[in-house]
Amino acid sequence: QLQLVESGGGLVQAGGSLRLSCTASGRPFSSYAMVWFRQAPGKEREFVATITWSGSSTYYAESVKGRFTISRANAKNTVSLQMNSLKPEDTAVYYCAAKYSGAVVTGPLGGMDYWGKGTLVTVSS
DSSP, X not given: OOEEEEEOOEEEEXXXXXXXXXEEESSOGGXXXXXXXXXXXXXXXXXXXXXXXXXXXXXXXXXXXXXXXXXXXXXXXXXXXXXXXXXGGGOEEEEEEEEEOSSOOXXXXXXXXXXXXXEEEEEEO
């Protein structure tokens, strides 16, 4: 089992920044592609950003491209999501997920191997 724990969520004003972290334990972290998803109130969970196991490739949803940056530190078993220029529509519970794969992984939701419990991000206008 790979346990994932997200942290760093909170309340921020529009235009502000937050940095989310996801810390893994239980299995070798470096074998997994890591993905951030989010779920806004009343909406379906959606893809946000992904990074390959090596960190060499990243991919973003169009809605966050240019504002969010995903990174990972395999030696520390962490993946981070730096979120800048936040908008009220970024308000959601953010989840990190892992997929045992060497490829770029954007989903599907049911295909992810492990999930964290999420951290709430609230952006006020």
